[in-house]
Amino acid sequence: MEMGEIVIQNVNQVYHNVNQGDFNALSDINLHLCKGESLAIEGESGSGKSTLARLLIGIEKPTSGKILLDGEDITCWNYRTWKQHRKKIQAVFQDSSGTLNPARSAYANVEEALVNLTDKKRAERKKHILDLMDAVHMDYGLLETPVLQLSGGEQQRVALARVLVLRPKLLLMDEPLSNLDAKLRLHMRTEIRRIQQKLGITCLYVTHDQKEALTMSDRIMVMHGGKIEQIGTPMQLYEDPATPFVADFIGQANLIEGRLEAVQADGYGIISVSGQKLRARMGKQNPPAVGENAYLVVRPENLHLQAGSESFTVQIVNRLFEGDRIDYHVQIPNSNQTKPYSMSVPFLPGTGLIDVGTELKATFTPD
Numbered sequence: 001m002e003m004g005e006i007v008i009q010n011v012n013q014v015y016h017n018v019n020q021g022d023f024n025a026l027s028d029i030n031l032h033l034c035k036g037e038s039l040a041i042e043g044e045s046g047s048g049k050s051t052l053a054r055l056l057i058g059i060e061k062p063t064s065g066k067i068l069l070d071g072e073d074i075t076c077w078n079y080r081t082w083k084q085h086r087k088k089i090q091a092v093f094q095d096s097s098g099t100l101n102p103a104r105s106a107y108a109n110v111e112e113a114l115v116n117l118t119d120k121k122r123a124e125r126k127k128h129i130l131d132l133m134d135a136v137h138m139d140y141g142l143l144e145t146p147v148l149q150l151s152g153g154e155q156q157r158v159a160l161a162r163v164l165v166l167r168p169k170l171l172l173m174d175e176p177l178s179n180l181d182a183k184l185r186l187h188m189r190t191e192i193r194r195i196q197q198k199l200g201i202t203c204l205y206v207t208h209d210q211k212e213a214l215t216m217s218d219r220i221m222v223m224h225g226g227k228i229e230q231i232g233t234p235m236q237l238y239e240d241p242a243t244p245f246v247a248d249f250i251g252q253a254n255l256i257e258g259r260l261e262a263v264q265a266d267g268y269g270i271i272s273v274s275g276q277k278l279r280a281r282m283g284k285q286n287p288p289a290v291g292e293n294a295y296l297v298v299r300p301e302n303l304h305l306q307a308g309s310e311s312f313t314v315q316i317v318n319r320l321f322e323g324d325r326i327d328y329h330v331q332i333p334n335s336n337q338t339k340p341y342s343m344s345v346p347f348l349p350g351t352g353l354i355d356v357g358t359e360l361k362a363t364f365t366p367d
Helices: 049-056 079-084 106-117 122-135 152-164 182-199 210-216 234-239 244-249
Strands: 006-017 021-033 038-043 064-069 089-092 170-174 202-207 219-224 227-232 254-263 268-273 276-281 293-298 311-321 325-331 341-346 359-364
Touching (some): 006 049, 021 049, 038 210, 106 122, 152 182, 210 234, 219 234, 219 244, 254 341, 268 293, 276 311
Antiparallel strands (some): 219 227, 311 325
């Protein structure tokens, strides 16, 4: 087993409530995370992702199952053992201020972690700290500045350096960017991914932000109702979701209801949608049988306002100007559609807006 390898075996977490009965927060969780891999854990509130995070850092113990770090079952560790091995598993949370001493400088906060958990000499500590400050792109001019005077992004860099300086085997990040503004979040997610890859640290990144999950991970694990809905690379989940929930949760998807009429030899299916027969690639995950109801999953960027071989009639019911794109909301006339479909069209110079109420043909690339 490699150093920094995580194996989760048949983990369940049940909470008992006298008045409401048992609540299964986690059900039969199994996962193998290789050394240096970054896994994003995604899901709605209450999906179980934060419960799993608490188990991994020892705040709670599972009702049943094992969590192995380099072959050692950490669910058996007592308080004393956790204290001895604390530097092996480190975490960064939404609010980094709770883990930092606001009155002390950025440098002192990072040094404090080394003094408490290692026996490095002062000169060795200084070199180690400065190397980490370089890695997180911390301005040397701010090293002696009290943390309280730093911006949110700078504080998050210090919090990250404070845990990375210990060279943990596992780094858990639970919504670390949620308190930052949009522009800073975009910058910091690039920086965190760069640092994680450079240092080769095994990382679990808990988030509800799909863009963060897609850009910061080698694989994504989508959780729903305390269970694993699907695990795969970002591209696998985006292109071949296993369930309608994953399709709509990873990115944005139009789930067009229809009926599978036939499956062709080339792996494409014929789906009947409101009386129109459309050809599309069959998914590899949980494909329906011929004659069953099926979803045609079409991403907004793959739905075009033009006639084509796979076209059907839609009516525009709303439009949203988003600067670089126009998001048209459309519905199929005389269908049982419960919510509008989204069609994302690039806004280029000279592009005109189409009026609400207009009926026209829409098509998609069936691949």
